[in-house]
Amino acid sequence: MNHDIVFSRLNEFMIELPSWGFADTGTRFGKFNQDAAAVTVDEKLADAGHVNKLCGCCPTVAVHVLWDFKPDQAAAEVAKLARSSGVRIGSINPNVFQDQQYKWGSAGNRSSAIRKHAVEHMLDSIAIGKEVGSNLLSLWFADGINYPGQSDIVARKRWFTESLKVLHAALPPDMTMLVEYKPFEPAFYATDIADWGMALLLARAAGPQAKVLVDTGHHYQAVNIEQIVAWLLDENMLGGFHFNDRKYADDDLTIGSIDPYQIFRIFCEIENHRFRTGSVPPIAYMVDQSHNLKPKIEAMLQTVDMAQQLYAKACLVDRKALAASQENEDLVQSENILRGAFLTDVRPLLAEWRSSGGLPADPLAAHRQSGYEARAAKDRLAKHGKKAGGAYA
Numbered sequence: 001m002n003h004d005i006v007f008s009r010l011n012e013f014m015i016e017l018p019s020w021g022f023a024d025t026g027t028r029f030g031k032f033n034q035d036a037a038a039v040t041v042d043e044k045l046a047d048a049g050h051v052n053k054l055c056g057c058c059p060t061v062a063v064h065v066l067w068d069f070k071p072d073q074a075a076a077e078v079a080k081l082a083r084s085s086g087v088r089i090g091s092i093n094p095n096v097f098q099d100q101q102y103k104w105g106s107a108g109n110r111s112s113a114i115r116k117h118a119v120e121h122m123l124d125s126i127a128i129g130k131e132v133g134s135n136l137l138s139l140w141f142a143d144g145i146n147y148p149g150q151s152d153i154v155a156r157k158r159w160f161t162e163s164l165k166v167l168h169a170a171l172p173p174d175m176t177m178l179v180e181y182k183p184f185e186p187a188f189y190a191t192d193i194a195d196w197g198m199a200l201l202l203a204r205a206a207g208p209q210a211k212v213l214v215d216t217g218h219h220y221q222a223v224n225i226e227q228i229v230a231w232l233l234d235e236n237m238l239g240g241f242h243f244n245d246r247k248y249a250d251d252d253l254t255i256g257s258i259d260p261y262q263i264f265r266i267f268c269e270i271e272n273h274r275f276r277t278g279s280v281p282p283i284a285y286m287v288d289q290s291h292n293l294k295p296k297i298e299a300m301l302q303t304v305d306m307a308q309q310l311y312a313k314a315c316l317v318d319r320k321a322l323a324a325s326q327e328n329e330d331l332v333q334s335e336n337i338l339r340g341a342f343l344t345d346v347r348p349l350l351a352e353w354r355s356s357g358g359l360p361a362d363p364l365a366a367h368r369q370s371g372y373e374a375r376a377a378k379d380r381l382a383k384h385g386k387k388a389g390g391a392y393a
């Protein structure tokens with residue numbers, strides 16, 4: 001086992017936390033509040049800062065424009081709040097899916113006025129990004145249609161292309177625009193950006209700073225996600241990930257909770273790309289999870305730990321031995337090389353890496369000992385009162 005290589009990869013493996021992962025969330029049937037859950041943006045940033053302090057690899061926080069920036073609050077002020085919590089603002093996520101005007105879509109809406117409104121909100125998001133020093137605009141659209149015949153599929157594709165081109169033209173040179181796809185929900189017949197092929201075509205049409213964002217939960221059950229990742233890397237079109245896991249659909253469970261081997265195989269393709277080409281392009285590793293029942297911070301610590309373990313395992317694959325065994329068509333040995341790495345217990349190695357950086361060897365245990373959650377619950381209960389239950393329906 002080459003410790004040095006794993007250590008240097010872990011040094012570079014940074015994971016962005018989502019502000020929304022610290023807030024109360026639920027399903028469309030209901031929401032069960034937690035006293036310690038963050039309500040305000042400064043609470044979300046404080047929680048993210050606490051996780052970063054324990055893990056040392058989560059220096060940025062993804063923000064949702066409508067949820068995290070108040071109209072009367074300067075974006076720079078949020079950036080300052082982040083800094084005071086020991087983190088920076090990462091990807092900027094516009095929100096063009098919850099206002100009433102988006103009933104028939106945003107960038108795919110037949111109304112040019114509504115498309116323009118959506119584009120303006122996304123241009124404002126680029127401006128916010130510039131102001132807070134972010135270099136990532138992360139786009140996800142709820143656009144699509146629910147019934148056959150409802151709208152013209154190709155017209156919507158063209159409206160999307162036009163809007164993304166306008167956005168791309170406004171990007172500063174160091175900003176990347178990420179285009180995320182999802183097969184269904186909330187649209188149930190034809191989602192406008194339903195898969196990686198559609199995202200790839202739209203990103204290519206938009207311009208060279210647009211890349212594809214792979215959300216690990218946004219695929220049908222049988223889809224080979226690592227193959228998509230390998231192709232996107234080879235086309236220099238992979239921009240980043242949204243980490244989560246699922247058993248059924250877009251369940252937003254903590255990464256690796258259901259199928260850690262899947263995430264390991266994705267990381268293997270990234271390391272295989274490095275082996276093949278000598279480098280890996282910048283990839284934004286971001287968490288996109290909804291912790292409905294788990295305590296938010298514990299879920300995040302579990303997520304970061306699992307992502308690091310699976311990435312470290314992928315770094316253990318003996319690429320030269322694998323290439324030789326592939327050359328001999330020795331499929332049993334080839335598979336065993338992958339499985340050998342996957343089945344290696346990297347927890348002692350990870351603990352050693354953390355200790356070498358002055359971090360707690362077991363971040364979850366350190367969090368439980370810190371009393372942070374009980375303090376947050378007490379302070380937030382005093383500040384916000386007992387929260388009423390919520391429902392989506």
Ligand SMILES: [Mn+2]
Nearest residue numbers: 180215242288
């Ligand atoms: Mn996502």
